[in-house]
Amino acid sequence: MGYNMLGDNYICSADEDAFGFLGASRMIAETCLSVGDLPFVVGVLGEWGCGKSSLMALCRQCLAEKGQVSVWFNPWKYERREELWAALLLELLNGLKSFCGVESSKKKSDWDRLFRETSWFLFKRSVSVGSGGLIETGDIEHLRNAVGKQT
Secondary structure, rough: OOOOOOOOOOOOOOHOOOOOOHHHHHHHHHHHHHHOOOOOOOOOOOOOOOOOOHHHHHHHHHHHOOOOOOOOOHHHHHHHHHHHHHHHHHHHHHHHHHHHOOHHHHHHHHHHHHHHHHHHHHOOOOOOHHHOOOOHHHHHHHHHHHHHOOO
């Protein structure tokens, strides 16, 4: 009797679809495209190793075939809630940056400013949370202004 062993890595294309998820992935992608501007959430639940990431990768491929942009985010890499939100925000910005392109210097300048301001916001929030609220975001802003005046 032979066994077919599958790896632990999620698949990236329909050619690797050993679970037969392509039909479900197409249905999910079509549903996502048909809801319009309504708030919409897709939950993929299941045991470890049952193919959740593979299903989502196929959904992403189906969306890309329709000209849609998606952002892949792995929340399991982050231990704290604040780290998770900061990483998600930066990943969304990176996805938007890739989608919009930054060929012109005006666009690049705008994106650089957006990333700087977002990073500054996340830094202030992290210091505030990390200090248990002893250092507030306003205190950090006052320090930034004071240092800016001295240089």
